[in-house]
Amino acid sequence: MKLKALLFDLDGTLADTDRLHEQAWLEGLARYGIQADHHYYQTQISGGLNPEIVRRILPQLSEAEGETFLTQKEARFRELAAGVRPLPGLRELWNWAQNRGLRRALVSNAPRVNALFMLERLELSFDCVVLSEELPAGKPDPLPYRRALELLGLSPDEALAFEDSPSGVRSAVGAGIRAVALTTGHRPEALEQAGAFLSIANFTDPRLWGWLQNHHPTAP
Template sequence: MRALLFDLDGTLADTDRLHEQAWLEVLLPHGIRGDHAFYQQHISGHLNPEIVSRLLPWLSQTEGSALIEAKERRFRELAQSLEALPGLEELWRWATERSVAQALVTNAPRPNVEHVLQALGAEFDLVVLAEELAAGKPDPLPYRTALERLGLEAGEALAFEDSPSGVRSAVGAGIRTIGLTTGHDPQGLLEAGAFLLIDDFSDRRLWEYLEESKT
């Protein structure tokens, strides 16, 4: 194992509930009264332009962009006090001590990425933003791009994802993927291809797996 690849939202910190609140707030004036199940089915894990075009196809491109900007601004307002998921900082230290590269692979827009990383005091060897690529998750391209930029084969990396969409992206790139049960149905993560499910990074099953793996 030569690299750990992380998703952002719901993986580094419990931000999904904040995204959910922000989305439901900005959609309400457009006549969409969603709930948690609606958010998980139609929004979580997808790119913003896709979400808007699917849910609000009558909006112009300018109107859609304004709605996305309002949603992300509201998210950052809500995300003022973030904490890393339990065990994550220990995992970062573990990787650093063993010269295992650490990369962030996310569908999140750059301002959100910068906000969350600053709040967590986190730094990565590589950051791959889906918005700068031809396709985002669940397409494998973001993870394939990470492997290419790190100069690694898929078998040399381990990915962490919290959504079925993210798991499909990593698995589609041939990467072993661990699913975090922070916000989605565990069965959906397994069906998407996760080989192991953990509650957070302090989960003993993760550390048992790392102990068994050669680095």
């Protein structure tokens, strides 16, 4: 079936922000005596939902204390991300999709304040925005992607998802959507094991463009 929509994760997908989130998390955890590293971040934090992460890693915190921790962590992230830039090739992909009438959706585990901050910095506007924190379940559950398809009125085979974590890939694939993985934070093997059919460093990869041309070759 003809491709009709592109669905994007946010962090690590539209921009290489994973290292900034990592820094903000590790700084915050250090205040509680947790000397975490990159491997810890990848295996214990990346791709998860903030409240669930805090309950698991910092079980001693009350709900209010956990919320304060996350507020501080996300404020620190926004400080670090003030000069964020889109991944190479994103503007070209955006224009390609717009010229062909493809719809675009954001599907993210990010808090709304961060999502709005990032979209303003990247100067991007989507047909719909689906945030896991506003749903009964977030990634890796398929619900966020199913909700995006519902809002767009499309079937899974009419969409292509872009993700950067195994958790996000599993969410998209679980909803029946083909997934391309950005290798900004995880190894290609882990992303492909999660279900991605293609792993790329950024949106300039000729393999991605070959696939896109085969599935939506002509402009209107």
